[in-house]
Amino acid sequence: MIIVKDLIKRYKEIVALDNFNLRVEDGEIYGLLGPNGSGKTTAISSIISIIPYDSGEIYLFGEKMSPNKFEIKKNIGYVPQELAFMNELTVYENIDFFAGLYIYDKNERKKLVEEAIDFCGLENFRKFRPNKLSGGLKRRLNIACGICHRPKLIFFDEPTVAVDPQSRNKILEGIKELNSNGSTIVYTSHYMEEVEYLCNRLTIIDKGRNLITGTKKQITEKTSLKDKLIINEINIDREKVDKIKKLPYIDSITYEDKTLCISLGSDMAIGTIITFLKENNIYYEDLNIKQANLNDVFLEVTGKELRDNV
Ligand SMILES: Nc1ncnc2c1ncn2[C@@H]1O[C@H](COP(=O)(O)OP(=O)(O)OP(=O)(O)O)[C@@H](O)[C@H]1O
Numbered sequence: 001m002i003i004v005k006d007l008i009k010r011y012k013e014i015v016a017l018d019n020f021n022l023r024v025e026d027g028e029i030y031g032l033l034g035p036n037g038s039g040k041t042t043a044i045s046s047i048i049s050i051i052p053y054d055s056g057e058i059y060l061f062g063e064k065m066s067p068n069k070f071e072i073k074k075n076i077g078y079v080p081q082e083l084a085f086m087n088e089l090t091v092y093e094n095i096d097f098f099a100g101l102y103i104y105d106k107n108e109r110k111k112l113v114e115e116a117i118d119f120c121g122l123e124n125f126r127k128f129r130p131n132k133l134s135g136g137l138k139r140r141l142n143i144a145c146g147i148c149h150r151p152k153l154i155f156f157d158e159p160t161v162a163v164d165p166q167s168r169n170k171i172l173e174g175i176k177e178l179n180s181n182g183s184t185i186v187y188t189s190h191y192m193e194e195v196e197y198l199c200n201r202l203t204i205i206d207k208g209r210n211l212i213t214g215t216k217k218q219i220t221e222k223t224s225l226k227d228k229l230i231i232n233e234i235n236i237d238r239e240k241v242d243k244i245k246k247l248p249y250i251d252s253i254t255y256e257d258k259t260l261c262i263s264l265g266s267d268m269a270i271g272t273i274i275t276f277l278k279e280n281n282i283y284y285e286d287l288n289i290k291q292a293n294l295n296d297v298f299l300e301v302t303g304k305e306l307r308d309n310v
């Protein structure tokens with residue numbers, strides 16, 4: 001669906017994309033993750049020919065992409081990071097305008113606009129001007145404008161920034177539905193839990209370069225991150241902690257505030273630890289396994305925490 005090879009994009013001295021690569025298959029929800037200024041928006045804008053780039057190759061639907069490829073563009077939906085609609089027009093008129101860029105048949109357009117209104121939950125706001133809408137509703141209008149022509153490939157650039165949890169859930173469910181109705185999705189976000197929930201594959205970028213690419217499982221396996229066994233409200237002396245540390249497949253261990261945190265070299269260590277605790281009459285309240293999540297991976301590969309860019 002998308003092939004991007006060695007893309008380079010400079011804004012004067014700033015190298016926004018530095019040999020950026022991307023491969024998205026038909027039917028995927030693909031995550032594009034990176035901290036502020038890492039090049040996510042620039043990547044999307046280059047791919048869909050909104051901005052020129054310096055070198056590299058871009059293929060969409062198996063064809064080389066360029067600004068005048070109207071047949072490709074009409075199969076693309078773009079929900080930009082910055083809200084993009086006209087304040088002079090009503091909700092209905094805005095969606096109708098964007099649908100009108102690709103759909104010329106009046107009746108068909110009317111049907112599609114109504115479907116987009118329904119899909120984004122804007123039924124009660126048809127005649128509102130955008131400046132009368134809440135932040136969450138503006139985001140939904142932004143989405144309606146981007147998807148109303150029923151594109152096969154949709155780019156969402158941080159669609160849930162600064163929206164309340166209810167609107168956010170509606171947006172996420174909507175994206176899943178668009179995908180199950182056949183659209184391929186590229187999704188950027190700072191919210192790891194969203195990407196974990198939505199995307200089957202992802203690439204983490206920083207300074208315009210791909211740092212790591214794959215499924216969530218492949219990515220956590222590629223990094224050195226280990227699952228952790230957390231044991232709460234446990235009374236154990238130092239000597240026993242040191243003994244656990246020497247058991248097979250234990251990477252590291254910390255004991256603070258009655259919580260024992262053990263980094264596991266293999267899941268096989270769990271049984272051995274439980275047996276050890278039992279044999280030594282060591283009691284605890286609960287025990288759980290914390291799997292490395294994408295936040296941990298992100299921190300590991302970029303050295304940065306994810307931040308919200310509200
Ligand atoms: N129009 C522009 N002119 C000059 N520099 C730009 C322009 N747009 C982006 N940049 C720079 O290019 C780099 C990549 O920016 P980009 O907006 O693509 O990042 P991003 O990953 O989308 O960030 P964010 O998470 O904040 O949206 C940054 O250093 C940014 O300052």
Ligand SMILES: [Mg+2]
Nearest residue numbers: 040041042081
């Ligand atoms: Mg951006």
